[in-house]
Amino acid sequence: MAQKNSDWFVYMLECCNGKIYTGITTNVEDRFKKHCEGKGAKFTQRNKPSHILAFTVCDNRSQASKLEWEVKQLTAQQKRCLGLRWHAQHG
Secondary structure (H helix, E strand, C coil), X not given: CCCCCCCEEEEXXXXXXXXXXXXXXXXXXXXXXXXXXXXXXXHHHHCCEEEEEEEEEXXXXXXXXXXXXXXXXXXXXXXXXXXXHHHHHHC
């Protein structure tokens, strides 16, 4: 995944138990690895991530933080639908 250093991403991880974690980062793949190693958020320490569900790029950290908050308000089903739209954008 090629990216500029200034890009921020909102990403969703699906956990082994079906729960979905949402976060922000400048490097989705590295952040996923950290979550898998237990070095991420407490949520993913308790709910082991299985895969990257989806991600989308934002112009800056502020925009990513706002979008992250909005996504966290959604139900798991709504997050999965949003993930499908994000995949279509990057597909």
